[in-house]
Amino acid sequence: MKRIVILISGRGSNMLSILDAVAAGVLPATVVAVLSNRLDAPGLAAARVRGIPVGVIDHRAHASRESFDSALAEAIDVYSPDLVVLAGFMRILTDDFVLRYAGRMINIHPSLLPLFPGLHTHRQALAAGVRVHGCTVHFVTPTLDHGPIIAQAAVPVVDGDDEAALAARVLVQEHLLYPEAIRWFVEDRLSLVNGRVRLAAPQCLSPGLVSPTCPSS
Numbered sequence: 001m002k003r004i005v006i007l008i009s010g011r012g013s014n015m016l017s018i019l020d021a022v023a024a025g026v027l028p029a030t031v032v033a034v035l036s037n038r039l040d041a042p043g044l045a046a047a048r049v050r051g052i053p054v055g056v057i058d059h060r061a062h063a064s065r066e067s068f069d070s071a072l073a074e075a076i077d078v079y080s081p082d083l084v085v086l087a088g089f090m091r092i093l094t095d096d097f098v099l100r101y102a103g104r105m106i107n108i109h110p111s112l113l114p115l116f117p118g119l120h121t122h123r124q125a126l127a128a129g130v131r132v133h134g135c136t137v138h139f140v141t142p143t144l145d146h147g148p149i150i151a152q153a154a155v156p157v158v159d160g161d162d163e164a165a166l167a168a169r170v171l172v173q174e175h176l177l178y179p180e181a182i183r184w185f186v187e188d189r190l191s192l193v194n195g196r197v198r199l200a201a202p203q204c205l206s207p208g209l210v211s212p213t214c215p216s217s
């Protein structure tokens with residue numbers, strides 16, 4: 001069973017969708033720890049309730065990004081993970097840290113990358129007037145929100161949407177997409193060809209996600 005460490009900074013709803021998928025038996029992996037840079041991240045309590053080991057590496061206790069990142073790497077490596085999952089982890093990571101986990105660290109970003117990297121993605125989407133928005137799971141590389149794309153899910157932008165309404169519509173898809181993409185990783189179905197992600201067959205998506213879907217027969 002592949003070992004996953006999840007990094008969070010906040011409420012942890014994506015983390016919970018992953019823990020739910022593991023508990024339901026649809027994601028064959030073990031979440032060995034949930035780590036946060038914030039002691040007050042609400043997701044930590046939720047992980048603890050489910051019996052997952054949790055840890056806090058407080059970024060404020062470190063004078064530099066390098067020092068924080070090496071403490072974080074030390075904490076992660078205790079658990080010997082096959083995969084590091086960023087789930088609302090709100091820290092810019094140093095190149096050294098990113099390269100240490102090259103090919104085995106993924107992130108979910110609430111936009112259809114390469115559109116709208118960075119913060120306030122729903123506000124950016126509304127300001128741009130796009131009719132389609134969504135979320136992206138990607139490998140993490142040193143350039144923020146730019147790594148090879150593993151999976152995306154799209155939602156419509158509806159007249160009258162505000163940031164909260166749009167964020168909520170995207171979040172529903174995030175909770176479906178992330179466990180699915182992680183399943184592809186733990187099933188060793190992802191490979192990188194010329195810097196792009198290739199998914200080994202079958203290219204099925206769970207009901208509710210964007211096509212392609214498998215024939216129902």
Ligand code: GRF
Nearest residue numbers: 011012013014088108109110
């Ligand atoms: C999600 O929208 C995720 O895409 C982004 O940060 C948010 C985290 O939410 N990276 P949660 O903590 O998983 O609820």
